[in-house]
Amino acid sequence: MSEDPNLLVATKVRKEFGGLLASDDIDFTIPRGSIVALIGPNGAGKTTFFNQLTGVYKPTSGSIVFDGTEVVNMPPHAITALGIGRTFQNIRLFSQMSALENVLVGMHCRLRSGILGAILRPGRVKREEAESRDRARELLVYCGLPRRHNERSSSLPYGDQRRLEVARALATDPKLLLLDEPTAGMNPQESADFTAFVRRVRDEKGLAVLLIEHDMKVVMGVSERITVLEYGAKIAEGVPEEIQSDERVIEAYLGKGAVA
Amino acid sequence: MSDTVDRVRARLGDNANVWLVPAVILLGILYPFVEEGLQNLPLIGDFMPTTGTLVVMIAFTMMAVGLNIVVGYCGLLDLGYVAFYAVGAYTAGWLASQHFEQVTFHFGSSVDNGLVGIHVTMWVVLIVAGLLTMLAGIVIGLPTLRLRGDYLAIVTLGFGEIIPQVVRNGDSFGGFNLTNGTFGIAPIDPVGFPVLSAIGFFPENFQTSDNRERWYYMIAFLLLLFTIFCSVRLRDSRLGRAWIAIREDETAAAAMGVPLMRTKTWSYALGAFFGGIAGAYYASFKSGAFPADFYFNVSVFLLCMVILGGMGSIWGVTVGGMILAYLNFSGLSTIGSKIQDAGIDFDPTKYQFGIYGIIIVLMMLFRPAGLIPERRHKIELEEGVHDTPFYDVQTEGALTDRNPADD
Numbered sequence: 001m002s003e004d005p006n007l008l009v010a011t012k013v014r015k016e017f018g019g020l021l022a023s024d025d026i027d028f029t030i031p032r033g034s035i036v037a038l039i040g041p042n043g044a045g046k047t048t049f050f051n052q053l054t055g056v057y058k059p060t061s062g063s064i065v066f067d068g069t070e071v072v073n074m075p076p077h078a079i080t081a082l083g084i085g086r087t088f089q090n091i092r093l094f095s096q097m098s099a100l101e102n103v104l105v106g107m108h109c110r111l112r113s114g115i116l117g118a119i120l121r122p123g124r125v126k127r128e129e130a131e132s133r134d135r136a137r138e139l140l141v142y143c144g145l146p147r148r149h150n151e152r153s154s155s156l157p158y159g160d161q162r163r164l165e166v167a168r169a170l171a172t173d174p175k176l177l178l179l180d181e182p183t184a185g186m187n188p189q190e191s192a193d194f195t196a197f198v199r200r201v202r203d204e205k206g207l208a209v210l211l212i213e214h215d216m217k218v219v220m221g222v223s224e225r226i227t228v229l230e231y232g233a234k235i236a237e238g239v240p241e242e243i244q245s246d247e248r249v250i251e252a253y254l255g256k257g258a259v260a
Numbered sequence: 261m262s263d264t265v266d267r268v269r270a271r272l273g274d275n276a277n278v279w280l281v282p283a284v285i286l287l288g289i290l291y292p293f294v295e296e297g298l299q300n301l302p303l304i305g306d307f308m309p310t311t312g313t314l315v316v317m318i319a320f321t322m323m324a325v326g327l328n329i330v331v332g333y334c335g336l337l338d339l340g341y342v343a344f345y346a347v348g349a350y351t352a353g354w355l356a357s358q359h360f361e362q363v364t365f366h367f368g369s370s371v372d373n374g375l376v377g378i379h380v381t382m383w384v385v386l387i388v389a390g391l392l393t394m395l396a397g398i399v400i401g402l403p404t405l406r407l408r409g410d411y412l413a414i415v416t417l418g419f420g421e422i423i424p425q426v427v428r429n430g431d432s433f434g435g436f437n438l439t440n441g442t443f444g445i446a447p448i449d450p451v452g453f454p455v456l457s458a459i460g461f462f463p464e465n466f467q468t469s470d471n472r473e474r475w476y477y478m479i480a481f482l483l484l485l486f487t488i489f490c491s492v493r494l495r496d497s498r499l500g501r502a503w504i505a506i507r508e509d510e511t512a513a514a515a516m517g518v519p520l521m522r523t524k525t526w527s528y529a530l531g532a533f534f535g536g537i538a539g540a541y542y543a544s545f546k547s548g549a550f551p552a553d554f555y556f557n558v559s560v561f562l563l564c565m566v567i568l569g570g571m572g573s574i575w576g577v578t579v580g581g582m583i584l585a586y587l588n589f590s591g592l593s594t595i596g597s598k599i600q601d602a603g604i605d606f607d608p609t610k611y612q613f614g615i616y617g618i619i620i621v622l623m624m625l626f627r628p629a630g631l632i633p634e635r636r637h638k639i640e641l642e643e644g645v646h647d648t649p650f651y652d653v654q655t656e657g658a659l660t661d662r663n664p665a666d667d
Contacts, residue, residue, distance in 0.1 A: 056514075076514040077519040093509075093512070094508035095508060106516045108498060108505075108516060110517075111498050118494050121493060169516075
């Protein structure tokens with residue numbers, strides 16, 4: 001099988017919530033190893049589209065092919081196992097668990113020990129646990145969390161919680177990393193650091209990144225392609241320079257008078 | 261360095277004190293031998309439970325520890341756990357009594373070879389009861405675990421009523437007597453050591469041995485230790501982490517690759533497993549499975565144990581289970597007789613569920629995480645949320661590196 005240059009191909013994805021059209025026949029592709037962004041005003045259907053890629057919602061119609069596999073009817077955990085890792089817009093860590101345990105949960109689908117293994121704890125399982133702990137620590141350090149691995153995740157500062165979410169998503173060993181407003185609530189310096197970090201992750205781990213973002217500095221700085229949604233429909237797509245000068249985009253963000 | 265600390269902590273489980281667990285185990289083993297001495301003590305002597313009472317207490321504590329896997333670890337409110345107790349007890353009834361008089365089958369049993377009915381040794385019965393209950397857990401779980409929160413609780417409540425109802429009226433399934441209806445199945449064979457008895461010391465049959473209670477107690481104690489051991493190991497495993505992740509945030513857990521249905525079903529099945537074993541063992545101890553034992557109040561009683569001890573905390577649930585079971589099966593009546601002796605006409609056993617209700621209300625008000633809170637809850641309640649102050653106190657007025665947008 002020759003490798004498709006596109007990691008993800010979504011065709012005519014449509015999602016209706018009753019009378020509301022949240023995704024209006026969206027066509028969307030993510031090339032391998034690229035960083036692409038999904039932007040649009042609030043309520044444009046960005047997160048809804050995200051949730052369809054990850055299996056949280058099932059599209060009303062359309063197809064989403066990830067790495068050669070149709071994922072539309074798959075449950076979220078199976079899609080994660082295929083290689084889509086994600087973070088959440090409003091941080092959703094396992095708040096009672098330590099930072100380390102959060103990352104270990106992310107490794108769930110890459111580990112194999114079962115019930116008897118858990119109870120009898122043979123050498124194989126011990127080794128797997130020890131290795132996964134080491135790997136989890138490495139990931140935490142990699143994502144900028146060198147300390148406080150055993151602290152309850154909800155007691156970490158906000159920025160660290162965001163980093164932990166990324167570490168947890170990376171623990172699923174993804175080919176595609178979905179980041180839902182990762183820099184929300186960060187100051188300009190933190191956002192800049194984060195932008196550099198996203199690029200580094202892409203380069204070093206060889207994965208593709210799709211991000212939803214409101215901070216235009218981040219979006220324009222990091223993404224190679226940008227797709228703009230408004231009212232569930234795709235209104236523009238292209239490289240950052242094209243998007244910046246696209247009349248429909250400016251109109252969508254700033255209102256009609258702004259174009260002139 | 262921190263890795264070693266981690267490992268030590270993992271080995272200790274909830275306990276910071278290395279000596280506590282062996283000490284409790286030793287006391288547990290010694291109790292039946294010092295029981296009489298304790299009961300002769302002034303003042304507190306009357307409150308010491310008999311070894312027989314302890315067997316019952318342990319059986320219910322085992323069920324509570326099993327229920328804790330479902331409610332405490334996975335966060336699934338199960339209001340019908342009594343169903344698993346019933347399945348376990350009736351499995352013992354079917355495989356180790358004279359109930360099926362159509363056949364005569366003996367396999368390593370401790371009773372007379374001439375008896376009709378199926379008589380399998382209780383050791384096998386315990387395992388089969390566990391597995392069969394596990395199966396019941398899966399059958400109940402698969403259709404219901406898709407539901408969330410309150411809805412799940414209501415459906416389990418339904419199943420908790422269905423199974424005892426079936427048991428009560430199961431004396432004629434198309435003419436076949438499955439459960440012997442309201443009379444229940446009795447007598448159920450006692451536990452014994454049919455093979456080991458050849459070398460002496462070990463009795464072939466607990467019932468006819470000199471120390472019936474003591475033997476039943478020893479095996480019950482071992483079963484409880486086994487349940488706790490499995491429960492600790494499961495909690496600290498990949499599966500246990502997945503359970504807790506589901507409890508914390510189901511959507512996030514699924515997005516991290518945790519298969520929700522399978523993981524929840526396992527928590528249900530494993531929780532049921534221990535309930536089944538406890539049910540079968542208790543049925544053998546009281547030598548019968550009676551439908552009157554399987555009412556809704558048992559489910560609530562077990563849930564109270566879990567809440568009292570601390571949801572998710574194994575040691576907490578064990579202690580909570582022992583305390584409530586003690587009050588239920590001996591403590592309240594002892595207290596009652598003391599009150600009567602003092603000349604006051606008040607019988608606390610009449611108000612047992614009212615008293616448990618008061619205990620739960622007080623617990624929720626003053627110690628919501630339970631007697632021995634789960635490590636995670638404890639951290640939260642004792643340390644509070646870590647926070648960097650806005651202003652550095654030492655260099656007054658200077659802003660710390662905390663970002664206001666973070667709040």
